[in-house]
Every structure is written in structure tokens, then in C-alpha cells.
Amino acid sequence: MAKNDDLAQIIVGCKTGDSKCFAQIVDMYSSRCYGYFYRLTGNKDVSDDLLSELFVKLTEKMGTYKGGSFEGWLFRVASNIFHDYLRGKHRWTKLLDARKTQLELETTEPRWSDAEGIDKLQVQLARLDADTKELIMLRFYSQLSFKEIAEIRSEPIGTTLSKLHRGLKRLRELME
Amino acid sequence: MNGQNQENLKELFEQFFPPDQAASVLNDLQVVRKMLRENPAPEPERQLIAAIKYDIGQALAAPKRVWTFRTLAYRVAVAAAIIIVAAIGTQFLKKGPEKPSQIKYASIIPRAIWDSNDITVADADLAVLTAEVQQIEDEVQALQSGEKRRNGEGLIVEVETELIEIAGDFWKG
Numbered sequence A: 001m002a003k004n005d006d007l008a009q010i011i012v013g014c015k016t017g018d019s020k021c022f023a024q025i026v027d028m029y030s031s032r033c034y035g036y037f038y039r040l041t042g043n044k045d046v047s048d049d050l051l052s053e054l055f056v057k058l059t060e061k062m063g064t065y066k067g068g069s070f071e072g073w074l075f076r077v078a079s080n081i082f083h084d085y086l087r088g089k090h091r092w093t094k095l096l097d098a099r100k101t102q103l104e105l106e107t108t109e110p111r112w113s114d115a116e117g118i119d120k121l122q123v124q125l126a127r128l129d130a131d132t133k134e135l136i137m138l139r140f141y142s143q144l145s146f147k148e149i150a151e152i153r154s155e156p157i158g159t160t161l162s163k164l165h166r167g168l169k170r171l172r173e174l175m176e
Numbered sequence B: 001m002n003g004q005n006q007e008n009l010k011e012l013f014e015q016f017f018p019p020d021q022a023a024s025v026l027n028d029l030q031v032v033r034k035m036l037r038e039n040p041a042p043e044p045e046r047q048l049i050a051a052i053k054y055d056i057g058q059a060l061a062a063p064k065r066v067w068t069f070r071t072l073a074y075r076v077a078v079a080a081a082i083i084i085v086a087a088i089g090t091q092f093l094k095k096g097p098e099k100p101s102q103i104k105y106a107s108i109i110p111r112a113i114w115d116s117n118d119i120t121v122a123d124a125d126l127a128v129l130t131a132e133v134q135q136i137e138d139e140v141q142a143l144q145s146g147e148k149r150r151n152g153e154g155l156i157v158e159v160e161t162e163l164i165e166i167a168g169d170f171w172k173g
Helices: A002-015 A019-041 A044-064 A070-095 A100-108 A112-117 A120-125 A130-142 A146-152 A157-175 B009-016 B019-038 B046-095 B111-115 B124-145 B147-172
Strands: none
Touching (some): A002 A044, A019 A044, A019 A070, A019 A130, A019 B046, A044 A070, A070 A130, A120 A157, A130 A146, A130 A157, A130 B019, A157 B019, B009 B019
16 A cells, blocks of 8 residues: 555656656656567657656656546556557558558568567567457556556457457467 | 456356356366467667656646747737727728718609500510400401401301312313
8 A cells, every 4th residue: 555655646747847856757657568568569769769768757747636546547648659650651542552561560570680689489479360469468568457447448358358368379380 | 457457367257158068168278378478578778768758857847948939839820810800990980881872763664664654665675565465356356256266267268269279280181
């Protein structure tokens, strides 16, 4: 409970525009949010940009947080940022007259320039479709319940679990 | 705050999957979680975190400037609008609505009609109309008196006479 109270005080500080409170939020969540972005994009540079965008956006959006799970709210913003990034990629891909399937490869395939950071898991994650991959990463990094995740994704919990079931099975097969 | 601690996964999965499948999903979830822990994603670099904190400071400072500028812009716009409206209103009140100096009346009926005793002579359209009315009246009178029927009979007599003449010419060669 003490941790929750601390977080509540930090959030109040953020709402008054206290940069030190925002800095504390960054310290608390940057690792998990970065992992979320990195596992989805497989690219450090892109993850850097998305993480910066997320926390700067929090300064504008903090007023819209009306209580409840802060992690749920934070990862909803993170998920929206990721989808905006995907849409931007999509538009760019369209401009280049690339095929739709190429988009997914482009956005999910790890950049081999980051070779030292690429592990087997990242390689296999790139073979999952973006939606399933995001669901698994959201579960792992946000530490939200499936009910909360379904709410973020605006879909019934049964749909979320069904997608999760297929995604986990596929990832296990790929890793074996 | 932490939602995962409060959920009973076995119970949740059994609501949506058959028991054996629910157990399989639970097992897959634990295996993948283990894989993710064993293969942690890279951490954000210190420089990045420092840059983010700097950007946050800038972002928090920026809205105040924007707010001040916006407020000033709004105030100037409102003041300008009030001045313009007041100026227009003053001009309007000074002049007031223009009153007609003299009322002129005009007739839509030609003056000649009023001067003349014979309207049909005075107005050409009326003359034509009167002539047409007169013609219709004549025809109606003719119909009433049976003139038309007699004319019709006269035509038949004429046609019969012509036919007799044609027949005589034919036999004569």
C-alpha cells in the first residue's frame, strides 16, 4: 500500500506540473516501457524515439488520468503511440508501393545493425503477427490483468484469451 | 494497482477453454514468461533517460508560454471585435435609416386605358383578346343555330356530285 500511496502522490505532483515527479515516473517505468517498445519493433533507435514520445506526451495527458490502474492508463498511451508508429510506417510503405505483407516484415523484423542486441527470442517474435505480439508483450511488460488488457484493446476478454492461446502456442513452437 | 496479482488464471482460463486446454494455455503462458525473463530486452541508455527528463522540463515550460500568447491573442481579438462593432454601430446611429424624401405612385395599368372610351382600341393586347372572344362567340352561336350541321350536309352533297362526275368520265373513257 505504501508503494501505491507514493505513486498517488507522484501523480498528484505530475498534475501540478512538477518536473521532479515526472522524472520519478520516468525512473519507475522507463525500463518496462522500453522493453515493450523494443520487443515490438526490434529496433533500438525506434524504441528510443517511442519512449521519448511516450513520456513527453504524458506531460500533456496526465490531466486525463482519472484514477484506477496507472499502469493500465500508461500502457494504453504506450499502445496508442506504437499504433501511431505502425500507421506512419504503413503510410510510408504505401508511398513506396510496397505490398501490405512487406509492412509487417519491415515493422517487426529486427534490424541486424543491432546485431549485438538481437537474441533468439526477438528473432522468433518477429515471426508473429503484430497484434499477437503486442498482446503478449502487453501482458509481460505492463503486468496488467487480462481483463485490463482486453479493455485497453477494446475487445471482449474471450477474444483476447483466444488470441493469446494461439500466440503462445506459436511462439513455443518457434522457440523449440 | 498490480492487476496480475489479483487474478486467478486457472479459474479465468477454465471459463473460456475446456479444462485440458485451459491447463495447456496456463502452461504456455508460464513457459513464455520464463523465456522473456531469460532473454531480457535491452535497458534504455542513461543518456536517453537524461534527454527525456530534459524534454519533459521543456515541455512543462512550453505550455505556459503558449498559454500566455494565446490569452494575449484572444484578448486582442476580442478588443478588436468590440471596437469594430462599436464603430459600425456609431455610424449607423448617426445616419439612421434613410427615409424616402417623396413618395411616388405609379399605375400598373396604361394611362391610355383610362383616357379612352374604347379599351380595345387603346390597348393592342386587349384588342386581340376581344377579337378572339368575338370569334368564339360567333362559333358558339353557329353551333346553337345548327349552321354547322347544314354545312356538313352541303359538303356531303358536293362529294356525291363529284363522284357521279368521276364515274361518268370513267365510262366515257
